[in-house]
Amino acid sequence: MNAISNAALSTPLLTPFLVERNKKHFIDGRWVGSASGECIDTFNPATGGLLATLARGRQEDVDRAVRVARQAFEGPWRRFTPGQRQRLIMRFAELFDKHFDELTLLESLDMGAPLHTRLRPGKAALVQTILYYAAQARNIQGETPHNSLPGQVTTMILKAPVGVVGAIIPWNGPLFAQMHVLGPVLATGCTAIIKPAEDASLTVLRTAELLVEAGLPPGVVNVVTGIGAEAGAALAAHPDVNRIAFTGSTGVGREIIKASAGNMKRLQLELGGKSPDIVFADADLDKAVPGVAMGVYGNSGQICFAGTRVFVQRSIQAEFLERMSAFGNTLKVGDPLALETDLGPLITQRQLDRVLGYVEQGKQEGAALVSGGRRLGGDLANGYFLEPTLFGNVSNQMTVAQEEIFGPVASVIPFDTADEALALANATPYGLASGVWSANVNTVMKMVHGIQAGTVWVNCYGMVDPAVGFGGYKESGYGWKGGAAQIDGYLYQKAAYINVTA
Numbered sequence: 001m002n003a004i005s006n007a008a009l010s011t012p013l014l015t016p017f018l019v020e021r022n023k024k025h026f027i028d029g030r031w032v033g034s035a036s037g038e039c040i041d042t043f044n045p046a047t048g049g050l051l052a053t054l055a056r057g058r059q060e061d062v063d064r065a066v067r068v069a070r071q072a073f074e075g076p077w078r079r080f081t082p083g084q085r086q087r088l089i090m091r092f093a094e095l096f097d098k099h100f101d102e103l104t105l106l107e108s109l110d111m112g113a114p115l116h117t118r119l120r121p122g123k124a125a126l127v128q129t130i131l132y133y134a135a136q137a138r139n140i141q142g143e144t145p146h147n148s149l150p151g152q153v154t155t156m157i158l159k160a161p162v163g164v165v166g167a168i169i170p171w172n173g174p175l176f177a178q179m180h181v182l183g184p185v186l187a188t189g190c191t192a193i194i195k196p197a198e199d200a201s202l203t204v205l206r207t208a209e210l211l212v213e214a215g216l217p218p219g220v221v222n223v224v225t226g227i228g229a230e231a232g233a234a235l236a237a238h239p240d241v242n243r244i245a246f247t248g249s250t251g252v253g254r255e256i257i258k259a260s261a262g263n264m265k266r267l268q269l270e271l272g273g274k275s276p277d278i279v280f281a282d283a284d285l286d287k288a289v290p291g292v293a294m295g296v297y298g299n300s301g302q303i304c305f306a307g308t309r310v311f312v313q314r315s316i317q318a319e320f321l322e323r324m325s326a327f328g329n330t331l332k333v334g335d336p337l338a339l340e341t342d343l344g345p346l347i348t349q350r351q352l353d354r355v356l357g358y359v360e361q362g363k364q365e366g367a368a369l370v371s372g373g374r375r376l377g378g379d380l381a382n383g384y385f386l387e388p389t390l391f392g393n394v395s396n397q398m399t400v401a402q403e404e405i406f407g408p409v410a411s412v413i414p415f416d417t418a419d420e421a422l423a424l425a426n427a428t429p430y431g432l433a434s435g436v437w438s439a440n441v442n443t444v445m446k447m448v449h450g451i452q453a454g455t456v457w458v459n460c461y462g463m464v465d466p467a468v469g470f471g472g473y474k475e476s477g478y479g480w481k482g483g484a485a486q487i488d489g490y491l492y493q494k495a496a497y498i499n500v501t502a
């Protein structure tokens with residue numbers, strides 16, 4: 001697709017960032033068209049209307065951005081002290097706070113998350129996340145271990161930024177997802193090329209502009225837009241990129257591992273999930289029902305840690321299904337910009353078709369469709385809206401219980417004992433997150449220790465704090481996101497043996 005004229009656009013102009021709808025890469029602090037001159041279209045999922053065009057990045061564009069990021073790494077940025085980096089991140093937090101309404105509106109238009117019930121309430125958490133990384137800039141330390149070597153040898157372990165980081169992020173929440181790369185990049189003194197998803201790149205482009213406004217030297221953070229198999233693959237394979245931080249599907253994660261082998265890049269991979277959320281008969285259902293439901297339906301199910309396998313103790317299964325279905329029916333699905341909307345559309349027609357395919361397969365394999373399962377029509381017919389969907393009497397072997405659906409589809413699977421729940425919860429190649437609802441501390445502790453997943457939420461679901469962090473077991477990836485372990489991933493470690501003969 002070539003550049004568009006404003007007359008061709010079907011989403012009205014709502015933010016100044018969209019005055020220019022033909023978006024370019026952001027490289028070296030400037031807007032740069034793709035070497036080929038090619039663009040890709042990006043749509044508003046609530047209306048199906050054309051929102052903007054993005055530059056279609058390929059090898060040449062990635063090469064250019066990596067060259068710039070390398071130069072920036074060797075340039076004045078290198079001389080920023082930890083205190084200066086901290087100050088810069090804090091200025092960025094202030095600007096981000098100031099422009100939050102604009103950024104969330106852009107995000108909502110771009111990927112369909114409800115503006116008032118989902119994106120805007122996340123302000124404090126987002127700003128706090130940036131400020132957490134500001135503090136990390138002052139918290140990087142080496143070590144001076146005492147050694148048992150002969151003579152007068154002093155030993156030190158030094159830390160240094162790894163260099164150029166490639167970040168490949170998904171469309172389901174780019175505003176937040178980018179922070180977990182920008183934060184450690186800026187805190188440690190690395191530089192970055194971000195490759196946002198082709199379906200939602202706009203807030204990442206706008207954020208890059210704000211970073212320069214905050215005082216970041218041009219070239220420290222660059223954004224190359226484009227298609228995963230082109231721009232993403234070129235970044236993952238690039239010989240001068242030192243680390244890749246990837247969030248996305250397990251299948252693409254495998255491709256990234258292969259592509260990164262050439263120069264042995266450090267990797268952080270946050271991949272897919274099929275997370276169990278386990279409800280015991282003694283749980284407080286007034287909390288568990290909405291907690292479990294929003295753990296699946298939040299962001300229309302387009303969350304890697306969605307608790308889509310809902311294990312419910314058999315004695316309360318009927319009551320739970322009835323209450324969860326009733327709760328699902330109270331959720332307002334519709335225009336993401338409307339005040340009362342709880343759930344927006346899915347990201348694309350393709351994704352909607354995929355999810356509807358899983359709903360059909362669930363029915364065919366014998367799961368009981370309790371509620372939902374249909375695309376919404378009427379005023380919403382041009383967008384990709386799906387009712388919150390609930391299956392009961394699912395078995396853990398069914399496709400809907402094994403594969404990541406990435407849509408608002410919950411599968412309730414009955415169990416009898418805690419041991420059985422644990423065995424079923426762990427019977428998956430994934431291990432991203434999990435939930436447990438119970439008033440019994442013994443049950444809770446048994447599950448906390450037994451579940452093979454990077455996070456266990458007890459009597460809650462979905463909270464994440466950057467000081468605690470997030471990561472996966474098994475095929476949900478590796479490399480912790482948040483906490484000291486994450487910062488270490490952006491640092492080389494170097495041992496120095498200093499033999500000083502006095």
Ligand code: ADP
Nearest residue numbers: 169170196197227228229232233248249252255
């Ligand atoms: P989803 O299926 O949810 O879109 P993906 O894993 O396909 O998740 O996409 C996550 C990110 O990975 C996006 O930015 C996408 O463009 C990128 N991507 C997709 N395929 C590749 C690839 N082969 N190499 C590198 N990046 C890719």
